[in-house]
Amino acid sequence: MHTDTERCLRAVQAKDARFDGWFFTAVLTTGIYCRPSCPVVPPKPENMVFHPSAAACQQAGFRACKRCRPDTSPGSPEWNQRADLVARAMRLIADGVVDREGVPGLAARLGYSARQIERQLLAELGAGPLALARAQRAQTARLLIETTALPMAEIAFAAGFSSIRTFNDTVREVYALTPSDLRARAPRGPAGGTPGALSLRLPFRAPLNPDNLFGHLAATAVPGVEEWRDGAYRRTLRLPYGHGIAALTPKPDHIACRLTLSDLRDLPVAISRCRRMLDLDADPVAVDDQLREDPLLAPLVDKAPGRRVPRTVDEAEFAVRAVLGQQVSTAAARTHAARLVTAHGEPVDDPEGGLTHLFPSVDALASVDPESLAMPRTRRTTFTTLVGQLADGSLHLGVESDWPQTRAQLLALPGFGPWTADVIAMRALGDPDAFLPTDLGIRRAAGELGLPSTPSALTARAAAWRPWRAYAVQYLWATDSHPINFLPV
Structure with missing residues (x-):
């Protein structure tokens, strides 16, 4: 969709949230990128360029908007409604395969060469598998920085970064803030909570009817593995590095998600699987x-x-x-x-x-x-x-x-x-x-x-x-x- 300039301009000028995640708006005069529904006054059309992914914006040198937080947009529906190579690769990247197995592992699972995958992702998304995985690591790091009291070294490891320096450099480049600055700006939640437990909001495109979605999961729940408790669907998760428990509660404008993980490296995978399940x-x-x-x-x-x-x-x-x-x-x-x-x-x-x-x-x-x-x-x-x-x-x-x-x-x-x-x-x-x-x-x-x-x-x-x-x-x-x-x- 990002190539249809007129349609993108209409969506931005209308602040249409339906298109969040479909494309991203990069503003040439400020060097930031936004979701289409960003609440700030839209820039002049000649100062806007459109990209198909947050990773492509970051590759082009743009920073995430601090107001609309485009990196937290719902994922593009393209990757769940298509069965071609790019869509299958995107589903695997969201499931953390590049972080765990590298680009060769991604290529092996898809039955293509790494070069073929790189070429197709670049052509359609403006970023290769490493850049797409890097953008996901940055979002995971931000989530951990803002919702936990973990030391930054532990966050860097849990988010999949190979070193503290890479973690610091990436956060500064993507958000124009240091990790400490991000934590200082985050709203303070209630104290307490169990170690390894995270509370977050899963966005979606409206409307969402929760009846059959949660009704089906609750009615077919296997005792011991799944349950409906206190207004939440809860289930255990088998994850690459350990296990987890997810509690998912429908809200008017988001799904409240509470994750308890035995290994925080599984956070992006757990989020991806919960989003996919719902x-x-x-x-x-x-x-x-x-x-x-x-x-x-x-x-x-x-x-x-x-x-x-x-x-x-x-x-x-x-x-x-x-x-x-x-x-x-x-x-x-x-x-x-x-x-x-x-x-x-x-x-x-x-x-x-x-x-x-x-x-x-x-x-x-x-x-x-x-x-x-x-x-x-x-x-x-x-x-x-x-x-x-x-x-x-x-x-x-x-x-x-x-x-x-x-x-x-x-x-x-x-x-x-x-x-x-x-x-x-x-x-x-x-x-x-x-x-x-x-x-x-x-x-x-x-x-x-x-x-x-x-x-x-x-x-x-x-x-x-x-x-x-x-x-x-x-x-x-x-x-x-x-x-x-x-x-x-």
Whole structure:
């Protein structure tokens, strides 16, 4: 979008928050960059240039605005609605792969050369993978500086910097303030709190309807791993350097997030996974506008706009749970999963609630005796085949997965039909166009609305909803009285 100068100018002059994260405004006369909704008086058009990323602004020598804090904008929806190389690379960078494995690790995961990835990222985003990762480290450092009392040396290490000097230089370059100055300017929160616990706000593009989003997560919560407590969805997280617990509370203009981490180096990954689970980088206006073009869907959208697709923090975990839930009730699926968690999950300590375990790792599940599973033999075969291929690497489910290719791999497994493959594509892989025409709830809702109710006819009608059919699923599901569609009380 940053190349459409006229459209960008209109967004800046209107201070339109819908475009925050889509592009960034760099002001030539001040040397700062802003989000489109910056509250200051817009500069003259001839003094503005537009960039596709905060990293590109920083590469060009611009500093982040102290007023609108553009580095904290919602992420661009581009990276969660596309399946090409750049989008897959951006999802991996957000998940911390460059910091942990370097650019060669990023390239290996994507199956391209480092040079090819560098070239494509530069062409579209104005910055390569190292610069994009550096911008993320700077934002992590700022968050730790402003929300914790940690010594600066510990913050530098936790944010992924290789030295104190690099940390200091980067913070000064990006924010035009020293780390100490940033801390001095930060508002003082209440004293106390447990070590390693952080409270932050996760921004999103309005509108956001929390009902089905949190209702689905709470209604399907696996005891010990997830819970709804005191108005918050809480769950354990398996992270690269350790584990964590996230508590997520819907607010009118943000999601309140409290993270307790065993290793602060996992902070950016934990934030990225929580945002992805709640689909916070979506563009609800674009989604809803297209779905409203169908006169039979329009009343559902108008009644409760801004529905998101509830996703996951662990793609392999979700796939396993999808198999456990085949042809059984939500309660039965939770029971099956809870038994696996108790027997094979890793214990964690949760002083604030009732979480007890991490969901079992793929390796732990691969060692499960199939005869111990209280399910039909055919589903045992489905389970053991899935976890076996996940464990040996012949099947990989991750943020970088190629959606069509992975769906084809899933359909080749015994016991995997279109419903299971598509629900994994929708909620684990993040495909915004995944569709469930064989789902009974969808077919019933379609019939009540006057839409075709047979899978083939409904699929033909849904072609007009592309590429947002996963969101249409949420609106159709919402016609039911199932607990997944209501915010818990």
